[in-house]
Amino acid sequence: MAAARKRRARPSRTSADQALAERVGHGMYARDRAARMLGIQLDAIAPGVARMSMTVTRRMLNGHAICHGGIIFTLADTAFAYACNARNRLSVALRCDISFCRPARLGEVLTATAEERQLAGRTGVYDITVANAAGEDVALFRGTSYGTSGTVV
């Protein structure tokens, strides 16, 4: 199945592209109150990719005493947003799908890794995997982005 991974287009990243991605990431993060409210951190960003992490706190628990699925989605959606905006084309989420694999509990550190699967014209497809510290999948998220004519920074 390794071949399936190689098929993914992975544009060569110049240092200028990388510098722009970091500038976009820091610019978005400075204004991103929702991410900061939840303690989401921007761990890494590059053209089409992003990695963000978050610790499950008490106020994130739902009525079943596990992390609210909406909060897990928010972590994934945030990584998606940073990945699809990293080329400085102002992009919005059009549609997202999430599968919940296992519960996340109080105190767990969750990491969302976003990678671009496709980018053609205005629309892109991104896969985001949310994993716990043991490396187990907590959620699998796939997002469709739509690029506007604006820029982020």
Added chain:
Amino acid sequence: MAAARKRRARPSRTSADQALAERVGHGMYARDRAARMLGIQLDAIAPGVARMSMTVTRRMLNGHAICHGGIIFTLADTAFAYACNARNRLSVALRCDISFCRPARLGEVLTATAEERQLAGRTGVYDITVANAAGEDVALFRGTSYGTSGTVV
């Protein structure tokens, strides 16, 4: 197209079913820290249905200065959870899909209305519509639930 709506199974609701749904709703809400953190209110609950609302506050804004999609998802997902648990079968979200229709801005009141489209064996399908005060669709959400052998209250 009205016929399409009539086809939806709509089980007759006895007052006992309704009383149970309300007891489940209030029980879940009392423990639901995430919903309360976001100021989500439980407006109505019945077997297979729920309506919840939330005001967009400053800390819900993302890096594009509109309500974070994850927060909109969380509102919808919360209404989904209350609807699919309302018969007192402890149920979890298996998979959710959300389409974002228009941005929600600071101060807007959003309402999520969840209704059951299907319930067969352990799994159910629920449609949740998130609308603004003008009645315009902000997001369309569809969730698949999985019923465990436990109860909520």
Added chain:
Amino acid sequence: MAAARKRRARPSRTSADQALAERVGHGMYARDRAARMLGIQLDAIAPGVARMSMTVTRRMLNGHAICHGGIIFTLADTAFAYACNARNRLSVALRCDISFCRPARLGEVLTATAEERQLAGRTGVYDITVANAAGEDVALFRGTSYGTSGTVV
């Protein structure tokens, strides 16, 4: 919940719009070999809506002796295509989600009803319900369309 339905934008349809929709529908159908191979019929078309039907034949059965989910998807996807192209803007499917509710068996007549939930800029959201002759839901489909700059007829 009736209010939720009223919120759907339902543009007024002039007879010119309707005539164009019918011209688009017949033009597409004349070239649509896949639809004809499966015996899919175009029962009704209007701006943003379409209704199509199909009888489950022996060659549509899968390894479990029920109608292949891909064939049910194809019926729904076809109704989606006709609905989103009916305003004569050449449109393609970007992303689709389908929930399978109950099996369809040999000889059953399935009807797919497509309606527009949202249309903004280049993208639209359509709900397609596939029902059997008893009016029971067989599948619930939601599609995102992308409008190109071309026309259908």
Added chain:
Amino acid sequence: MAAARKRRARPSRTSADQALAERVGHGMYARDRAARMLGIQLDAIAPGVARMSMTVTRRMLNGHAICHGGIIFTLADTAFAYACNARNRLSVALRCDISFCRPARLGEVLTATAEERQLAGRTGVYDITVANAAGEDVALFRGTSYGTSGTVV
């Protein structure tokens, strides 16, 4: 991002598991009229994985003269079915999501590769990639399966 792939559970496959998967695959295929109608071939099967291929023929074209999205879905859905049944637990598709990346044209050979992302209790998540002969992604499909108490062979 390689780490993300390693996290996938990949159960060790004994030769008995592999022999069973092949027996299931051949048993399903012998009864799978829909797959055979479309010329879909079973290229490989193992516990949780399957690879199937198909050539786009004239009767698979839609009203836009490209391969009907439903037919591409059917190829992916077939690979999904074989992968999730390969452990001989009779399993059905609960819900599927597909993103269309690029059109497939007359004469193209498409290959669908299915792999298990998660299997817990009765439900599983599978990723299916449909690629053309150039190795470009044509569609990205994610399916949720539900395991019944029956067996396939």
